[in-house]
Amino acid sequence: MSGLCGWIGNGASAADNRGLIEAMASPMGRFDASPVQTLQGRSSAVAVAAAGASAQLYQNGALTVALWGQAWLVDARMAQQAAEQGIGKTLADAWRRSPQLACASLSGAFVLAIIDEAAGEAMLAIDRMGTLPLSYQLAGEALVFGSSADTIARHPLTPARIDPQGIYNYVYFHMVPSPGTVHANQQRLLPGEYLLYRQGRIETHQYWRMRFEEHGNKSLPELKEEFRDVLRSSVRAAIGGQQVGAFLSGGTDSSTIAGTLCEVSGAPAKTYSIGFEAEGYDEMEYARIASRHFGTEHHAYYVTPDDVVAAIPKIAGVFDQPFGNASAVPGYYCAKMAQADGVTRIFGGDGGDELFGGNERYSKQHVFARYERVPGLLRKAVLEPAVFNFPAGEHFKLVRKARSYIEQASVPMPARLETYNLLGRYGPSQVFTDEFLAGADAGTPLASLSHTYGKSEAGSLINRMLELDLKITLADNDLPKVVKACELAGLEVAFPFLNDQMVAFSARLTPQQKLNGTQLRWFFKEALRDFLPNEIITKQKHGFGLPFGVWLQHHKPLQQLATDSLTDLKARKIVRGEFIDQLVGQHLSEHAGYHGTMVWVLMMLEQWYKQREA
Template identity: 55%
Template structure:
């Protein structure tokens, strides 16, 4: 995946201050090295008085412009109407003519960095779905930025202190949700956001947000034809001229991409899937059936526990902040298999569920919402007293189930979504050291969810859930997971289902076309009937889930890695030692599938700490072959 980095003003001499060690070109080299450390993408750089930019990307994903102190770098595959083949120059011209309006004119996946060193201005922006990342830090009137926190931290002026609240948020979400990062005073742009920096002051804004239209449903046939056309166009744009393949799990989204890739490519698509030798996790039959139906050339690999052990430290190194989704492991091995097959770019189906209504929890929330529609007197005067006060002791299974249903249904949204949150279930006070807990706001994660959910007030519940998942599930978790896994494997990745035109189309769909009672994405499935096999349309969303709990109980190597990591974590005074002992000695043996997730989350936290502490940056005086262009 590579990326972009640079600064405006950092390193200039000020009155009463010395110049930081190292020439600007060496500081830029230190940052840029972090961008291509894993995939070896070519580096290109620009330098001007008080500003610097570097892009690491393969052909077609790096766009640079430099003239009269105006530097522009775009990473990704952006489109700009009328740009021709030189989108960076077109962006520079649009900036000079219309200023910040240039952000809204861009489409496609991108990270934009524009430096106007003459006027002391900078503009940063990321695409509407957040396919590409940008972090920034303002220090003493200067601006540092990078798509990778590791690259940003390589600048000598970067602040490196960790943020306790972000570490807490990681334990809650298993990722660090934006706009915060794991480092203090370092922020990440959210999807559709920009940062305008001018003479030492930064202003953050939103140039785009999804606009749901909940008007009456339009006729099916023209909508179906429009969707098919948009899918083909999106896959064609995402594929480009690279040797391209697609992830294939056998579900609706990945099967759709495989089918469309075969259509637009004029040859059978190359598809790749992962399995496990563990019942309940191994689903190669779905992928094979989908591959046979769409006529793709299919490849499979079964991930072993030994491969998981080998991948853990490598993944901890490529992620620039703690990341606890174990599905990164199979995503990496799938991308590595594609790379060995000569594929340089993979297409992923991420985003389809969050646009068209494909997650199982949407149906569950629809069922729970029915309780709210019962008369208040029936709920409060009869059902709740009966189940919570009168029926005590041993209760029949049906009554226990009814009580659990009401316990969740009475929670307000979005707190209801977190009723199974691991950290909340254990209790933060039982998990975390008292001194660490005193430094953080334990209610902040839920507050962050509630604030985002309130922004979609007035919409149907399904669209409110989709908007929330686009932000937290997709941009904070799923996209970083696949991006980093592919970067480690040396493969680019594209997300056709997040094409801007498809996102706009999905926003115009009537709510009942995304969730009809408890039927998930009814419109999408009906529109693709005939294109996809019935197994793909019926398959429940699963992804490349990893049998962590199973292997933690049965594989000595993974056990040793996890137990050693959690033992080392005790010394950091974040997680209580007695909780770790209870987790490993009592909880994990009783329910490995459930508690194995927390073991993995804590192991990856310690692995990330270890990688951070052993990382060695080259000295300022180091030499390397790097083209430095003066703007």
């Protein structure tokens, strides 16, 4: 896999360090055979694995700069200097003036490391959206870092050790949210964050954060024109001289990117879709509608249960932490199809929901928030007594609905978003062994959500939720899903919606332009009403959801893989054996779609362990 790794504060000679950094970097070419470049000093070393301009290394005496990703400089004078002297020297000069300046000067998806051996200082940073990851661990006076935990584990000072809290967080969220990891004493940088190391001490700072301007005064025609210009510019910049294609699920985001790619390239875009032979899961017809509308060169593949069986160990192996988003499987097959077609970089539509207000929970929480505006005395003295003390209320549908509404509306944000959390529904004590729970805090997931939510300076509910989702849903979940699925297929991925100009534009929209009453994506859809097919504008959101629970009912090899994985998981003393037996024996037959999610999450946990131990 492509990536970046290194350390500062340990070593005896450049020759010795070269052998160690090469060993650390060895996993980074596992999937795409990217060339590895290294630089080393007496007490530091760094490696970057990537092709072409995605890898930049610079060294001048004791100062080393390493850059990985699709990045460019936003300042015209710095960009001119980079054209003349190289981006490494330009960033080194910026670092000497201000570490924050060096980070903020970059746009795009990147990981940056700057090491100054003479001063005993270093800086690490990732891009504003957290598209590419970077983990780090302080061991004594040494700072070891890597875009993959596999690289950090190869340094003798930082062997891998599993943190029970990371496993708990995984089962709760179906991924491990940053800044935590699944490894003890190892952390990850947050989106828009940089780390400073000085003589064995570290501190982190934000060089960028989302700031909403909630009182815009531009007219709708002005905004529409600006939006379309930014959209074209973002797609054009993402092409970057590559052979490009686009995921096309048939939703508004992927259709918009595919149509814009046709527009800016002046030729039919190559588009790729995944379908499923399962009722309620297949969206191929919408992808075909979008393809016909824009005239794309469309390619489609129907994922089968056998495909899922074949992909599960591979998906588990490409992630350096447990990852339970089942959509990684269709994403992988889609990317694999594009790679076989000669595409070297594929566009994802990720980010549209989190920038423009597209998730169903936004409208749902808007409805719940209305209850908060009812005067407290009226709620407590009149409404709630009337609803909860209504005679035989459980027999009346309207009363039951009112009780459910009040109960949920009374839960403060962001905990209200987790009302239907799967682990919460089962109960942690019913799922995990006592021994495991003794090493984990069941309150940590909600506390982390509250911490992130509480940092928002937005004045509206919708923007506070969007800011939370930019971190939890996008950076921690959807971006790793797509990036790793594409990496496994040997393909680069770009996200035009996450272009800095596009993010800044979305921040200037009013809350009502994102969520108009309960209308999701109001501005986005209005701006594209004469561009997208009406069927796409009005369709219900779906995506590349995998019908795992449905297929698990009748596909024997899939049943066997799931059963074997969960049986082996019992021996790790993490999950109660009786819970696993009940899950596959009773729960799954009662509601395959619902309980199949937990089967998947636990199966992928065991598969992740197996791949690490292989």
